[in-house]
Amino acid sequence: MRCIAPFHVMELMARARRLEEAGRDIVHMEVGEPDFPSAAPIVEAGRQALAAGRTGYTEAAGIPALRKAISDHYRRVYDLDIPAGRIILTPGASGALLLAMGLLVNPGDEVLMADPSYPCNRNFVRFMGGQEQRCAVGPDTGYQLDADLVERHAGPATVALMLASPSNPTGTALPPAQLEALLDWARHSGRAVVVDEIYHGLTYGEPAASALKYSDQALVINSFSKYFGMTGWRLGWLVVPETHVREAEKLAQNLFISPSTPAQYAALAAFQDDTLEILEQRRIEFARRRDYLVPALRELGFKIPVMPQGAFYVYGDSSAFGDDSFALAQRAIEEVGVAITPGIDFGRWRAEQHIRFAYTTSMDRLQEGVGRLSQLVGKQ
Amino acid sequence: MRCIAPFHVMELMARARRLEEAGRDIVHMEVGEPDFPSAAPIVEAGRQALAAGRTGYTEAAGIPALRKAISDHYRRVYDLDIPAGRIILTPGASGALLLAMGLLVNPGDEVLMADPSYPCNRNFVRFMGGQEQRCAVGPDTGYQLDADLVERHAGPATVALMLASPSNPTGTALPPAQLEALLDWARHSGRAVVVDEIYHGLTYGEPAASALKYSDQALVINSFSKYFGMTGWRLGWLVVPETHVREAEKLAQNLFISPSTPAQYAALAAFQDDTLEILEQRRIEFARRRDYLVPALRELGFKIPVMPQGAFYVYGDSSAFGDDSFALAQRAIEEVGVAITPGIDFGRWRAEQHIRFAYTTSMDRLQEGVGRLSQLVGKQ
Numbered sequence: 081m082r083c084i085a086p087f088h089v090m091e092l093m094a095r096a097r098r099l100e101e102a103g104r105d106i107v108h109m110e111v112g113e114p115d116f117p118s119a120a121p122i123v124e125a126g127r128q129a130l131a132a133g134r135t136g137y138t139e140a141a142g143i144p145a146l147r148k149a150i151s152d153h154y155r156r157v158y159d160l161d162i163p164a165g166r167i168i169l170t171p172g173a174s175g176a177l178l179l180a181m182g183l184l185v186n187p188g189d190e191v192l193m194a195d196p197s198y199p200c201n202r203n204f205v206r207f208m209g210g211q212e213q214r215c216a217v218g219p220d221t222g223y224q225l226d227a228d229l230v231e232r233h234a235g236p237a238t239v240a241l242m243l244a245s246p247s248n249p250t251g252t253a254l255p256p257a258q259l260e261a262l263l264d265w266a267r268h269s270g271r272a273v274v275v276d277e278i279y280h281g282l283t284y285g286e287p288a289a290s291a292l293k294y295s296d297q298a299l300v301i302n303s304f305s306k307y308f309g310m311t312g313w314r315l316g317w318l319v320v321p322e323t324h325v326r327e328a329e330k331l332a333q334n335l336f337i338s339p340s341t342p343a344q345y346a347a348l349a350a351f352q353d354d355t356l357e358i359l360e361q362r363r364i365e366f367a368r369r370r371d372y373l374v375p376a377l378r379e380l381g382f383k384i385p386v387m388p389q390g391a392f393y394v395y396g397d398s399s400a401f402g403d404d405s406f407a408l409a410q411r412a413i414e415e416v417g418v419a420i421t422p423g424i425d426f427g428r429w430r431a432e433q434h435i436r437f438a439y440t441t442s443m444d445r446l447q448e449g450v451g452r453l454s455q456l457v458g459k460q
Numbered sequence: 461m462r463c464i465a466p467f468h469v470m471e472l473m474a475r476a477r478r479l480e481e482a483g484r485d486i487v488h489m490e491v492g493e494p495d496f497p498s499a500a501p502i503v504e505a506g507r508q509a510l511a512a513g514r515t516g517y518t519e520a521a522g523i524p525a526l527r528k529a530i531s532d533h534y535r536r537v538y539d540l541d542i543p544a545g546r547i548i549l550t551p552g553a554s555g556a557l558l559l560a561m562g563l564l565v566n567p568g569d570e571v572l573m574a575d576p577s578y579p580c581n582r583n584f585v586r587f588m589g590g591q592e593q594r595c596a597v598g599p600d601t602g603y604q605l606d607a608d609l610v611e612r613h614a615g616p617a618t619v620a621l622m623l624a625s626p627s628n629p630t631g632t633a634l635p636p637a638q639l640e641a642l643l644d645w646a647r648h649s650g651r652a653v654v655v656d657e658i659y660h661g662l663t664y665g666e667p668a669a670s671a672l673k674y675s676d677q678a679l680v681i682n683s684f685s686k687y688f689g690m691t692g693w694r695l696g697w698l699v700v701p702e703t704h705v706r707e708a709e710k711l712a713q714n715l716f717i718s719p720s721t722p723a724q725y726a727a728l729a730a731f732q733d734d735t736l737e738i739l740e741q742r743r744i745e746f747a748r749r750r751d752y753l754v755p756a757l758r759e760l761g762f763k764i765p766v767m768p769q770g771a772f773y774v775y776g777d778s779s780a781f782g783d784d785s786f787a788l789a790q791r792a793i794e795e796v797g798v799a800i801t802p803g804i805d806f807g808r809w810r811a812e813q814h815i816r817f818a819y820t821t822s823m824d825r826l827q828e829g830v831g832r833l834s835q836l837v838g839k840q
Contacts, residue, residue, distance in 0.1 A: 113516060113517055117513040117515050117516070118513075123515065130503050130506050130507050130510075131503070131507065133497040133503075134692065135497050135498035135691070135692045136493060136497070136692045137493055138692065171551045171720075172716070172717060174717055186589075187589045200714050204715075207562060207715070208589075209567045209588075209589045309515075310515065311515070311516050311517050312514065312517055312518065312720065313721070314551060314716075314717075333467070333470070334580050334583045334587070335554060336552070337552060337554055338692070340723065341692030341694075342693065
């Protein structure tokens, strides 16, 4: 327990709540959740499932119809043949991460991951008694690991690589060749690979490549939360190699019994044409926000050397404003009412010189936020 | 992973499914899930929550209204004052178990528990790198631990006791004095106590006593699955001591982000008078089934020395029919089409001489099952 770090942003969010209760207006650029409710066809499918009495347990790995729908999704969107039997539904991507780490990590094992990256990744590794190895990444590799970095950082205790594309907090995706080289390296060196693909679908140029295109050994985490807009339903999935199916099902049975039943039936509607149209409109709106926010932040003096290709985050270098981005985030909330996430939530490497901005709020509010930040950093 | 045991009953259930697909009629006396759908007011509240757009994340510990409703439940039903702040909502009791074990168990630690007990308990301990210590229990202690047993079995590595009342698989509840003595022993010897109370409400005589009456240090697991009939929604809770609140919230945030939002809003309706009336009718029906099944099984030759007071299980001694209850369960399904759970799923102590019967099916079907079992064991 001593190893599980709290999120510093929680402290800022609690402060934001208190300020709001006292009547202050806060622009929220810290939230890792789309600002859209679940699409109407998904909600309606959930309501119908409840009316039909879909309230009991399901198979541990999820209902066959949904596993097949996800398999079809891989064929349609990626042109990949992923058998439904390799797809394990989980309580959110959190459940998929727990399952993946449970399958791979024993006490004393090490997992190599980018610094910065999603804070829960390292916490799941530690929860299993393992240890993360942080590998500093910067603009030169698109804030991602590459084969050269992992070759230099992997040690005898390294059992797995953890990748994320597009990444939280940087929004950058792994170029196909870089991803393929990482998977090749892992295969040759006998390491497992866990790839977080939960922001797939939310990309604003080339779609992100799936690790499943290059490897049938990768463990791929995905979710209905982000692109499909179903955060609160808590439904994700893990794709496992054929060799891991039985153990994964057994472990899922032990850890979860089964994923949420109403959520599974609702998610069947996520792949319908009318839903996909709504999701595409939302994707276009996220792209519009990114295309506004990145130049606006650069204008303020934040350095953003690589254009983020996906997710809904911008990881800005705040070194022009000092060497303590947590203090900057505190000042942002106190002085101008803008909530942002300090880099120290995501790692150590130049973390005090970075801020994560989330564009999970409307264009109006983003403009308001940028205006306030310009007051803060003295660029009025 | 090697330590996580599969459930033998899964194999039998898979066989049952194949036989049913081939047209055979199977009486299901193996299922640990109430045979009632969620009560109408709960389903309606879930539908309304969805219509109202309750599809985003909540606080990691759950919505304040539900934490307060559970606190009120403790006051109304148990006359106990449990502050809402000590109540952490989780994805099912499975999530509560994971959270409790994550808080208490480090690699190498041991957790003392009854043999027989719910198989996931030991698997969660092992998942955390710990080891279960099985303590054989029998009719003399109501198939429960007592202060004398734990005093004799606890070792230097024992960090916690795990209790369950009413117990799965035995249906027996801890008498208040026995529970209090166990909690006293734990306090004096500096061990933590985790108490599984997920079958509370499903008792057919005296209500089961809560560990919270005797200790504010116990970690108590409960769930909306069994008494409240919300299995597939995946919602449980953990009551933690004041001293553990912050760590529990932090760990829940990391492991789960938050529990299912539609489930939480639906669960608010679980405490309404109209719902409680439905649940009381169901409780009475379970009592009726128990009162039929226990004498009927005794009549067949299964020994049931202690009347199970709660849950929906009977743990019958099958030694009159040989020393291999798994083989007996296999014969039951093949020869007479009755699915039952062999004792080896719950422990080692005389496990081959026990069968768990679940009365989660209608009285008609139970009578049919008993009739078929009487053919199997030659008491026609």
